[in-house]
Amino acid sequence: MPVAQARLQILQVCKLLQCVRNKDKQQIEKLIAKGTPHLINYNASEQGLTALTVAAKANDDDMVGFLLGLGAHPDVVDLQGKTPSMWAAEFGNVECLERLLVAGADMTVRDIEGKGIIFYLLTPTERHLKCLDFVLKHGADVNSTSLDGNPVFVEACNLAVDNEKACLRLLTHGADPNAAAMKSGRTPLMAACSSGGIKVVGALLAAGANPNAIDSKKNCAGHFAAMNGHIKALQLMAGYGVDFNKVANDGGNPIHYAAKTGEAMCIKFLSQRGCNPKIKNNHGHLPKVIAKEAGNKAAGTEIRKAEKSFGKGGKNNDPWVLQLYDWAQARKSMLISAFQSIDVEDVGKISITDFIDVMTTKNAPVDDDQLKIVTTLQDKNKEGRIDYNDFFVAKKWVNKNFVYEAFEGKKKKKKGKRKGGKKGKFKLIMPICIQDEGPRQFGGAPPLVYVPQHIHFTDTGRYDRDKPPKHPLQDDSAWYIEAPRKSYVNINDAVKNGDIASLKDAFKQGVPVDIRDKFYKTPLMVACFISNIDLVRFLLENGANVNARDNFKWTPLHHACHAGQLDIVQLLIENGAEIDASSINGGTPLTRAIECSKDTVVQYLIERGCKVQTENKKGLTPMDLAYSWADPRVFEIVQAKWETLKPKDDKKGKKPKPKAKKGEKKETGDSKQEPLKLPDEDTLPLPRRGSILRAASALAGGLEVIEDIRYIPKKIWTPQKTTKELLRDKEIKRERFGWEVDFPDYESPFQKNISTKLQEIAAEEAPKD
Numbered sequence: 001m002p003v004a005q006a007r008l009q010i011l012q013v014c015k016l017l018q019c020v021r022n023k024d025k026q027q028i029e030k031l032i033a034k035g036t037p038h039l040i041n042y043n044a045s046e047q048g049l050t051a052l053t054v055a056a057k058a059n060d061d062d063m064v065g066f067l068l069g070l071g072a073h074p075d076v077v078d079l080q081g082k083t084p085s086m087w088a089a090e091f092g093n094v095e096c097l098e099r100l101l102v103a104g105a106d107m108t109v110r111d112i113e114g115k116g117i118i119f120y121l122l123t124p125t126e127r128h129l130k131c132l133d134f135v136l137k138h139g140a141d142v143n144s145t146s147l148d149g150n151p152v153f154v155e156a157c158n159l160a161v162d163n164e165k166a167c168l169r170l171l172t173h174g175a176d177p178n179a180a181a182m183k184s185g186r187t188p189l190m191a192a193c194s195s196g197g198i199k200v201v202g203a204l205l206a207a208g209a210n211p212n213a214i215d216s217k218k219n220c221a222g223h224f225a226a227m228n229g230h231i232k233a234l235q236l237m238a239g240y241g242v243d244f245n246k247v248a249n250d251g252g253n254p255i256h257y258a259a260k261t262g263e264a265m266c267i268k269f270l271s272q273r274g275c276n277p278k279i280k281n282n283h284g285h286l287p288k289v290i291a292k293e294a295g296n297k298a299a300g301t302e303i304r305k306a307e308k309s310f311g312k313g314g315k316n317n318d319p320w321v322l323q324l325y326d327w328a329q330a331r332k333s334m335l336i337s338a339f340q341s342i343d344v345e346d347v348g349k350i351s352i353t354d355f356i357d358v359m360t361t362k363n364a365p366v367d368d369d370q371l372k373i374v375t376t377l378q379d380k381n382k383e384g385r386i387d388y389n390d391f392f393v394a395k396k397w398v399n400k401n402f403v404y405e406a407f408e409g410k411k412k413k414k415k416g417k418r419k420g421g422k423k424g425k426f427k428l429i430m431p432i433c434i435q436d437e438g439p440r441q442f443g444g445a446p447p448l449v450y451v452p453q454h455i456h457f458t459d460t461g462r463y464d465r466d467k468p469p470k471h472p473l474q475d476d477s478a479w480y481i482e483a484p485r486k487s488y489v490n491i492n493d494a495v496k497n498g499d500i501a502s503l504k505d506a507f508k509q510g511v512p513v514d515i516r517d518k519f520y521k522t523p524l525m526v527a528c529f530i531s532n533i534d535l536v537r538f539l540l541e542n543g544a545n546v547n548a549r550d551n552f553k554w555t556p557l558h559h560a561c562h563a564g565q566l567d568i569v570q571l572l573i574e575n576g577a578e579i580d581a582s583s584i585n586g587g588t589p590l591t592r593a594i595e596c597s598k599d600t601v602v603q604y605l606i607e608r609g610c611k612v613q614t615e616n617k618k619g620l621t622p623m624d625l626a627y628s629w630a631d632p633r634v635f636e637i638v639q640a641k642w643e644t645l646k647p648k649d650d651k652k653g654k655k656p657k658p659k660a661k662k663g664e665k666k667e668t669g670d671s672k673q674e675p676l677k678l679p680d681e682d683t684l685p686l687p688r689r690g691s692i693l694r695a696a697s698a699l700a701g702g703l704e705v706i707e708d709i710r711y712i713p714k715k716i717w718t719p720q721k722t723t724k725e726l727l728r729d730k731e732i733k734r735e736r737f738g739w740e741v742d743f744p745d746y747e748s749p750f751q752k753n754i755s756t757k758l759q760e761i762a763a764e765e766a767p768k769d
Helices: 007-022 025-034 051-057 061-069 084-090 094-102 117-121 126-137 152-157 164-172 188-195 198-206 221-227 231-238 254-261 264-272 287-294 297-309 319-330 332-342 352-361 368-378 388-393 491-496 500-508 523-529 533-541 556-563 566-574 589-595 599-607 622-629 632-644 692-701 723-737 749-765
Strands: 349-351 385-387 450-452 488-490
Touching (some): 007 025, 051 061, 051 084, 084 117, 094 126, 117 126, 117 152, 126 164, 152 164, 152 188, 188 198, 188 231, 221 231, 231 264, 231 319, 254 287, 264 297, 287 297, 319 332, 319 368, 332 352, 349 352, 352 368, 352 385, 368 385, 385 388, 450 491, 450 500, 488 491, 491 500, 491 523, 500 533, 533 566, 566 599, 589 599, 589 622, 599 632, 622 632
Antiparallel strands (some): 349 385, 450 488
16 A cells, blocks of 8 residues: 655646546556556555545446556555445445456455445445445455444444345345444344344344343343334244343333333233333332333333233233244244145145144244144134134134234224214314515525614713713714624514614615515514504504405404504504404404403494494304303493394395496496506606717816715614603503513413413312312
């Protein structure tokens, strides 16, 4: 492995690698012929790259063949000890690896960490699997171990659930199923049980893997399978005589581990197969305590059942019965093949004698007397024949709570459609419509709904809200204080925070006052929801649409009535809000006011002439809602109005519409309308084009140059409320919302109404002494 050291060697190697990347074969031949001897096998000084390594990493099989023809050695290594074959294998470059194998690349070479080529073929792709087939045919060691003592087969089984085919290939080519890591003691079976590769677990057990092997912490494969909830792995190990009652260094058995992760079915199976649920770990905790602390209710239930039934006998659940059942299930395909070879007529049944012979030949873990008990239970009709498919179902000779179907969970039966009868209650489907925030603005700024946040900064040692500058030029702190970084805030969040300064800046920059967030809510809706009357007045003055609708078709008036503030409701209606606007479920502002139990708002809406005889999609009127929410003040107001109204007439009793008089024309959608005229401010005059004569006359007469002496300060003081004004705002806030508004547990009228109802229901349901 010659490394370029002299200046000329370094330059020639760099040039060679560049030519390999550029596929310049002519220049490569010149460098090899006239450059440093054996230049083609030199390593670069930094990473130790060679020409062949670069070509193999780039999957340039043509260049690999060309370099091999010029004398490149297929086993030259870089500074990490990796050969071109290892690089090709790591990237799944099948064609390059095949070229290198034809050239005689050695598959037993290891890098400086002691890893062979198979360590680089554990990525779960088809290309890596094909490369694995190539290297196995050319003598790669399937039992190689790295310098830190990790066998390659254990590393492969760590990815058994994704890399199943590779694990099975290694096993069929002679990988040791009982290989263990030197430091941790981890075996391939433990790794496969952790990852959940069930086929790999079955193949390992069939190949002779020891299910009772323990690692450095005395964990067995059952601990890992129970911890990760792989009940299929536990069932397979039960068929190979595993001892589930092993205790690790921390004093926990597999049930302790399953209790921590909440694997209820694993706990049920383990307790049935001999794992004790009543022992404590080193911390003095029972499995049920661990499940309770972890919040796993289902696991705790199974543990309590296991504690009651553990060690007790029952019908068809003797240890030898369960052992035979698990053994047969683990070898089901092999036994069925043996039974079918005897069943020449293919009727699914064989004689009892043949059945016993097959079971004895396959070394079933029972004696002849126990087999006769099984055949007697299986052949209840005394036909002298055994249905071998029914034997694996095992419901005749194994307790139904112990068969594998009991751990699969109950399947819900499909309910048929009812014929006739009453229809169920109407269920309104509520679509939650959302929209995209939009693209970024020009220059990379966030979408338009995010506005620049107004940050007021000044020299607090000189000025504050109670001592502002007397003149705009007096505050020169912007010249010597670093300005804060520009930040953006959602415009509706600015409304929630009462940030009028940011809103003013946004509207000056052209942001629409009715811009919507992803839930189609406008700033006016948010201001009404939080009951900020100053913001509501500000937005209305800036032209906010008082009848805009969100994704549930709520208008700002809906939100204001839901918040229960009379002054905002009055302000909206005075500015043209639709008093009978209907939402997506038929709710009106009146129903929203009834829900929050604000009698003043309900009284005002009724006095302004809102419709009381309305129905929502569930057929409920405001009178029904007032009765349901049970606020006596609101109920009296609505009832008083309801009694003065006449009942609605039927459709049959309606009078016909008056006919139009002659000469009158009906307005239709197809009638032509006059085109709208743009205001004068939108029609800009075209700029006058210059000419030589005009320029000459201007030069002759002289242009009057007016010097602009205006000065714009770098930063303008933001008007702020004084401390006295802030205290006055707090007083007004308490007058509007109540004295509880300053506390963190303050609830809006609607939330408070809900809480009251829940407390009343809880008091009624509480047991009486």
